[in-house]
Amino acid sequence: MKSKVFYFVLLIVVLLIILYQIPAKKADFFKLYKKNDRPAQLLKRFYQKLVKTINVNGVDWQYYAGGTGDKTILFCHGMSGVYDLWWRHVKNLKKIAL
DSSP: OHHHHHHHHHHHHHHHHHHHTSOOOOOOHHHHOOOOOHHHHHHHHHHTSOOEEEEETTEEEEEOOOOOSSOOOOOOOOTTOOGGGGHHHHHHHTTSOO
16 A cells, blocks of 8 residues: 555656646736736836846856845746746845845
């Protein structure tokens, strides 16, 4: 009985690993979200900020660098996320002194 449970869990883990390797289609947020409320306006302003690109071992990575001061915060997203997941945090962190 224990070996059946082990193989079942192993199968689920392997399937999840395979599924995470399939790239997700990139959707335009503003086509999906039709409102022009305050969060949408703030996100539009964030998209107007320039992103930089760095190439590491043949892979291009986009990042946003902003703010001033001698301290740095590095946000690292996981899985299939992108830099703009942090737009609200960036906006709020600019309001406080670290």
